Amino acid sequence: MAPSEEPHDIGDVFDQLELLAETVDSPEEREQVEEVMRMAVEAGNADSSFGQVIWGFDRADAAEALLGSLLFGIPMAVEGGTEEVGRFLVAHPLSLVGTMLFAIGLTTGVLYIADIQDVRVKHRLFGVIPRRLAGVLSISFITAVLLLTAWGRINWAMTPLAIASVTVAFVPMSIGAALGDILPGS
Template identity: 65%
Template sequence: MSDAAMYEGPMDDDEGESPDMGDLYDELEALADAVDDPDERERVERAMRTAAAVEPGGLFGRVIKGFDRGDVAEALLGSALFGIPMLVEGGTGEVGAFLATHPVSVVGTLAFTVAAIVGILYVSDFQDVRVTHRIFGVVPRRLAGVLGISLAFAIVSMTAWGRVEWATPLSAAASVSVAWVPMAIGAALGDILPGT
């Protein structure tokens, strides 16, 4: 009896929740692991690609994978929507000035930002976000894209609008780190909420 014949089908849902596309994708992955024949494995992988391409109605319940130029645009838009209020708010500079005198707080702010984005993308249940491509085999491309786009937007916009003075780099970096928090959150939400 082949491994595929021993596959028992869908797992029982102990919580009584209806299965969604993420559950289907998980089942197909489990089936792909159980199949040992190359032709059967290819058929299962085709079914996985088809399942991932199916777009259920609404913003939620989709399997999100890859990171293309549409995702870049969504991340940039989310970053701008959440970030522009930080650019015009005087409190950003005040918090940045405080952080500049407490470098450990700058590091903590940066670490919090990265942790929050990891949480939004991969831990929370907003969407079923799959890691399909990694940079250097370690960093998920979506994570790097969201963080990089929002950080670039924070640096460029705060510089262009005269909110930071790079003659004092620690103060400028501290202010950028303050603005980066909501910009990164906006970029992550802007990227995954449309569900593409």
């Protein structure tokens, strides 16, 4: 290695394995490459000097996302300002859509762009949406609906206000879910 080159880390190994996975011909070969990728993740995560590579989305990740969503969402459920902002969003539908898109974009940024951890996409839904992103967003949205409904913070007879209030709570809950999922590094 030349003096000017930076040392390689587990992320570099993972990048090379991903390139290799794209070139294999059979499902058996793909399975072998994915097994080596799992081993690389475990080896890299065992030694913090290599950093964290997060790959796949399982029940443990979903539980971490739920916890993060609740930690950020409980204050939204007890705060009266959630409904107040919801009323504003009902009166301004473009702001409602913008708020939802903002939450999705911010969550995507936390997971894949902020470089808090080296988060890799293992599976995509419909070939496009990363399963981790879909899981984190779904968990936080469903948690917002259930929490606000169970605590009597929304009235579904007033559906537009209920949806707007859920959207307001969804913003910090999606960020909390993303952070809860990736910060433990699993």
